[in-house]
Amino acid sequence: MSKVITPKEQDYSQWYNDIVLKAGLADYSAVRGCMVIKPYGFAIWERMQSILDGMFKATGHSNAYFPLFIPKSFFSKEAAHVEGFAKECAVVTHYRLKKKGDELVVDEDARLDEELIVRPTSETIIWNTYKGWIQSYRDLPLLINQWANVVRWEMRTRLFLRTSEFLWQEGHTAHSTREEAVAETLKILDIYSNFAQEWMSMPVIKGTKTENERFAGAVETYCIEALMQDGKALQAGTSHFLGQNFAKAFDVTFLTKEGTTEHVWATSWGVSTRLMGALIMQHSDNEGLVLPPLLAPIQVVIVPIYREFEQLAKINEAIQPIKKDLESAGIRVKYDNDDKHSPGWKFAEYELKGIPIRLGMGPRDIENGTIEVARRDTRQKQNIKISQIIEYVTGLLNDIQSALYKKALTFQTGNTNRVDNYTEFKEVLDKKGGFVLAHWDGTIQTEEKIKEETKATIRCIPLNNLKEEGKCIYSGKPSAQRVIFAKAY
Amino acid sequence: MSKVITPKEQDYSQWYNDIVLKAGLADYSAVRGCMVIKPYGFAIWERMQSILDGMFKATGHSNAYFPLFIPKSFFSKEAAHVEGFAKECAVVTHYRLKKKGDELVVDEDARLDEELIVRPTSETIIWNTYKGWIQSYRDLPLLINQWANVVRWEMRTRLFLRTSEFLWQEGHTAHSTREEAVAETLKILDIYSNFAQEWMSMPVIKGTKTENERFAGAVETYCIEALMQDGKALQAGTSHFLGQNFAKAFDVTFLTKEGTTEHVWATSWGVSTRLMGALIMQHSDNEGLVLPPLLAPIQVVIVPIYREFEQLAKINEAIQPIKKDLESAGIRVKYDNDDKHSPGWKFAEYELKGIPIRLGMGPRDIENGTIEVARRDTRQKQNIKISQIIEYVTGLLNDIQSALYKKALTFQTGNTNRVDNYTEFKEVLDKKGGFVLAHWDGTIQTEEKIKEETKATIRCIPLNNLKEEGKCIYSGKPSAQRVIFAKAY
Numbered sequence: 019m020s021k022v023i024t025p026k027e028q029d030y031s032q033w034y035n036d037i038v039l040k041a042g043l044a045d046y047s048a049v050r051g052c053m054v055i056k057p058y059g060f061a062i063w064e065r066m067q068s069i070l071d072g073m074f075k076a077t078g079h080s081n082a083y084f085p086l087f088i089p090k091s092f093f094s095k096e097a098a099h100v101e102g103f104a105k106e107c108a109v110v111t112h113y114r115l116k117k118k119g120d121e122l123v124v125d126e127d128a129r130l131d132e133e134l135i136v137r138p139t140s141e142t143i144i145w146n147t148y149k150g151w152i153q154s155y156r157d158l159p160l161l162i163n164q165w166a167n168v169v170r171w172e173m174r175t176r177l178f179l180r181t182s183e184f185l186w187q188e189g190h191t192a193h194s195t196r197e198e199a200v201a202e203t204l205k206i207l208d209i210y211s212n213f214a215q216e217w218m219s220m221p222v223i224k225g226t227k228t229e230n231e232r233f234a235g236a237v238e239t240y241c242i243e244a245l246m247q248d249g250k251a252l253q254a255g256t257s258h259f260l261g262q263n264f265a266k267a268f269d270v271t272f273l274t275k276e277g278t279t280e281h282v283w284a285t286s287w288g289v290s291t292r293l294m295g296a297l298i299m300q301h302s303d304n305e306g307l308v309l310p311p312l313l314a315p316i317q318v319v320i321v322p323i324y325r326e327f328e329q330l331a332k333i334n335e336a337i338q339p340i341k342k343d344l345e346s347a348g349i350r351v352k353y354d355n356d357d358k359h360s361p362g363w364k365f366a367e368y369e370l371k372g373i374p375i376r377l378g379m380g381p382r383d384i385e386n387g388t389i390e391v392a393r394r395d396t397r398q399k400q401n402i403k404i405s406q407i408i409e410y411v412t413g414l415l416n417d418i419q420s421a422l423y424k425k426a427l428t429f430q431t432g433n434t435n436r437v438d439n440y441t442e443f444k445e446v447l448d449k450k451g452g453f454v455l456a457h458w459d460g461t462i463q464t465e466e467k468i469k470e471e472t473k474a475t476i477r478c479i480p481l482n483n484l485k486e487e488g489k490c491i492y493s494g495k496p497s498a499q500r501v502i503f504a505k506a507y
Numbered sequence: 508m509s510k511v512i513t514p515k516e517q518d519y520s521q522w523y524n525d526i527v528l529k530a531g532l533a534d535y536s537a538v539r540g541c542m543v544i545k546p547y548g549f550a551i552w553e554r555m556q557s558i559l560d561g562m563f564k565a566t567g568h569s570n571a572y573f574p575l576f577i578p579k580s581f582f583s584k585e586a587a588h589v590e591g592f593a594k595e596c597a598v599v600t601h602y603r604l605k606k607k608g609d610e611l612v613v614d615e616d617a618r619l620d621e622e623l624i625v626r627p628t629s630e631t632i633i634w635n636t637y638k639g640w641i642q643s644y645r646d647l648p649l650l651i652n653q654w655a656n657v658v659r660w661e662m663r664t665r666l667f668l669r670t671s672e673f674l675w676q677e678g679h680t681a682h683s684t685r686e687e688a689v690a691e692t693l694k695i696l697d698i699y700s701n702f703a704q705e706w707m708s709m710p711v712i713k714g715t716k717t718e719n720e721r722f723a724g725a726v727e728t729y730c731i732e733a734l735m736q737d738g739k740a741l742q743a744g745t746s747h748f749l750g751q752n753f754a755k756a757f758d759v760t761f762l763t764k765e766g767t768t769e770h771v772w773a774t775s776w777g778v779s780t781r782l783m784g785a786l787i788m789q790h791s792d793n794e795g796l797v798l799p800p801l802l803a804p805i806q807v808v809i810v811p812i813y814r815e816f817e818q819l820a821k822i823n824e825a826i827q828p829i830k831k832d833l834e835s836a837g838i839r840v841k842y843d844n845d846d847k848h849s850p851g852w853k854f855a856e857y858e859l860k861g862i863p864i865r866l867g868m869g870p871r872d873i874e875n876g877t878i879e880v881a882r883r884d885t886r887q888k889q890n891i892k893i894s895q896i897i898e899y900v901t902g903l904l905n906d907i908q909s910a911l912y913k914k915a916l917t918f919q920t921g922n923t924n925r926v927d928n929y930t931e932f933k934e935v936l937d938k939k940g941g942f943v944l945a946h947w948d949g950t951i952q953t954e955e956k957i958k959e960e961t962k963a964t965i966r967c968i969p970l971n972n973l974k975e976e977g978k979c980i981y982s983g984k985p986s987a988q989r990v991i992f993a994k995a996y
Contacts, residue, residue: 045636045639045640047573047574047632047636048574048578048581048632048635048636049574049576049577049578049623049632052574052575052576053574054571054572054573054574054636055571055572056571057569057570057571057651060569060570060571060572061569061570064570080546080549080550081546081549081550081553082543082544082545082546082549083543083544083549083674084536084543085536085537085538085541085542085543085672086541086625086656086658086672087538087541087597087672088538089537089538090604090611091611092537093604093611094611100611104603104604104605104606104611105603105604105605106602106603107602107603107604108576108599108601108602108623109599109600109601109602109603109604109613110597110598110599110600110625111598111599111600111601111613112597112598112600113595113596113597113598113660114593114594114595114596114598114660115579115582115593115594115596115598115622115624116593116594117593122579122580122582122583122589122593124598124600124622133604133613134538134597135604136575136599136625143536143537143538146537147534147536147537147543150534151534156847162546166656167575167655167656169575171602171603183574183575183576185572358645
């Protein structure tokens with residue numbers, strides 16, 4: 019497989035696919051719409067998981083595991099929910115295959131009495147379980163998260179961004195009051211937003227979804243929205259206030275301190291392997307992947323530059339203490355002195371893989387007591403004294419982390435436009451894309467018309483939005499605030 | 508729910524279920540044969556995962572993720588494999604539901620061209636993928652592991668021990684030589700055995716399976732076998748040498764250094780949430796769960812003993828530095844000063860949950876400068892000077908870990924019997940159970956007859972088995988070594 023990446027200016031979509039495939043992040047599979055996450059891609063996902071998992075646990079959440087399958091009848095219990103998911107679900111109808119001559123066929127004697135749905139999300143099976151766990155206010159709050167695979171039968175799929183099976187976490191909490199549930203929803207939104215900004219170096223806008231874009235079964239859906247380099251928005255995480263909808267659907271009540279019986283309040287929230295797609299698109303360039311140091315499985319790669327084995331032996335010796343000191347400083351280092359590939363090949367390979375810092379050392383460096391430091395994001399190189407290398411690299415990792423954030427924020431700000439009429443709206447969307455701040459009359463009809471005519475959707479109504487009187491760009495009706503429109507992944 | 512555990516002497520099976528349910532480890536679900544793993548049970552599983560994952564990574568393995576679904580046709584490609592799994596698999600036939608009046612039904616317009624099987628194990632989908640990843644000896648070895656859920660449609664299920672869906676890890680490695688693949692199989696067997704013995708305090712016998720008990724598609728299956736308190740054996744992990752079976756089925760070849768083309772050699776290996784069942788059964792008693800300290804999510808629980816709030820305030824103050832020091836020593840501690848429950852209730856609750864050490868402190872302890880230390884395994888109590896508590900607890904955790912192992916080993920040794928004729932064989936099995944070392948003529952026929960007549964199976968042919976001439980207890984034919992028979996989970 020050629021390692022050359024299609025330039026993003028030429029074909030953005032192919033550029034993305036090239037990076038995913040050629041940097042060894044994921045691969046297509048034999049199963050329609052399902053992907054294989056390759057070891058390097060999975061190592062990044064594991065870092066995301068472990069950081070998010072720590073954040074959930076630090077705020078009192080525990081992990082648990084609920085069944086992969088959901089009885090069909092559970093879906094019907096929450097009306098909006100079934101509308102949202104029944105159209106795109108994998109249905110298990112049988113539990114055995116049998117031989118028929120040379121062929122392997124479904125055994126019709128092994129038909130299930132009730133079909134099982136492969137979970138597209140777990141609200142129904144979890145709330146059916148919570149019914150047995152919650153009796154009194156003493157059992158609340160219940161703060162549970164699950165790391166799992168889910169299946170939504172997507173017709174058009176893209177590696178990481180939209181796949182029929184994906185990995186995610188889904189939090190499902192139960193509370194005794196509305197206020198506590200809303201506070202939980204917002205606490206999680208903050209965790210998602212902090213994770214995106216501090217760890218992924220990805221600026222996001224926090225907001226609420228319109229009724230049309232709300233999670234099937236939610237009273238309010240909060241989200242974080244990011245902006246990709248092609249000017250399209252990407253929803254990176256959602257946190258839902260479910261009200262008492264699922265508690266009512268599954269009859270989950272509790273005895274209050276005062277002795278009355280009430281329905282339980284609920285939230286659910288999730289981020290998925292889609293974040294991998296966002297991470298890739300947010301920072302990468304035409305040389306390949308660019309990773310923020312905090313999420314890079316390898317932060318520093320060291321490449322020896324030599325022609326003869328004698329030179330390599332000397333470099334090996336000089337590198338050992340440097341590698342050890344970097345590791346002691348908590349830095350994830352790889353020293354690649356594999357003789358199968360040339361230094362040039364390795365430089366290209368580690369650029370493709372987005373390793374934040376590359377150190378190069380040749381015979382002349384040893385003589386000079388220096389080492390060449392190349393940063394992946396700007397591709398700048400510098401010779402640094404070996405005695406200062408640990409301090410320099412440590413500082414540089416921090417610099418890269420914040421430089422990536424600043425660059426992405428500058429891009430987002432530069433691609434956020436306020437428009438005040440529909441002509442301008444369409445022009446900005448067509449020519450620049452990006453986030454478009456515009457007045458909207460608050461109706462589903464207008465939202466759908468605009469979507470039909472421009473493909474742009476309302477990404478969110480930003481939190482802490484400035485109230486500003488205006489007129490809907492489409493209907494001319496009064497509006498109290500601007501919302502964010504964009505074309506989206 | 509009553510917290511009383513059925514004594515194991517009265518009803519072993521109910522004793523086990525009581526512990527699983529009442530200690531909050533798992534719960535039944537609305538889906539036949541599928542369980543819910545509750546937060547406390549899942550926290551133990553997470554510890555197992557993180558330790559095993561570290562062991563796999565330290566030996567050069569990486570994690571990846573492959574699709575949940577396997578096309579039906581993949582199963583037919585390896586003859587033995589399809590025999591083993593087609594009879595008990597969940598089959599996805601449709602990808603949509605639709606409304607029919609008030610009812611939700613399978614949409615017959617959304618029938619899959621080819622049925623998909625929910626993976627019971629992933630050899631086929633993985634080897635189909637490896638075909639694209641392996642061209643030359645430079646691509647080998649490929650050392651990949653996956654943490655995943657799998658489904659095998661079991662008719663008789665038991666929480667953790669046998670469920671239709673379970674969680675596991677499955678390693679799938681590819682090698683250029685038979686020797687390297689066999690060495691990998693044995694390396695993993697050692698990891699499993701070390702994990703069982705050092706972390707779970709569970710002695711195991713390493714061996715190979717007979718042809719009859721071998722994994723569907725393997726050339727050789729290695730296993731670790733443990734002995735439970737009811738005298739039944741439990742297979743705790745398997746490591747398979749797959750030869751070139753899957754490489755041939757999926758046509759995976761590689762270019763050797765010498766320029767020839769050969770089929771790749773394979774291994775696969777796994778342990779599952781079944782280990783949770785083994786852990787529970789191995790050590791627990793009629794008061795509830797007993798956990799080895801290394802796997803306990805909470806190693807030390809501190810319970811204040813008081814009548815008045817004033818006393819509690821003083822105890823809170825005295826406990827803070829102790830708790831902090833224990834944490835600094837790397838010990839997982841919980842201080843439970845929740846006022847909703849009495850000290851007596853808490854004592855019973857934490858015994859039920861198997862917390863290795865309980866510290867109790869009351870007003871008199873403060874006066875005396877002591878603290879009461881109760882160990883869960885022996886239920887012995889001792890008063891220890893506060894100044895010595897950190898050292899004492901640290902030592903005691905180690906002691907409990909090895910005491911549990913010794914106790915289990917003594918039990919295993921005491922319940923391993925050599926028998927030399929079939930009458931004695933049946934008598935020992937009936938009266939004592941346990942491992943029975945007996946001569947066997949090496950034929951499937953004899954193995955099956957014995958199973959039919961006694962329900963005992965050959966658990967394994969121990970590795971490094973003493974060669975010892977003898978006669979098969981069933982057929983009287985010559986035998987070169989004893990094998991281990993037992994009734995098994």
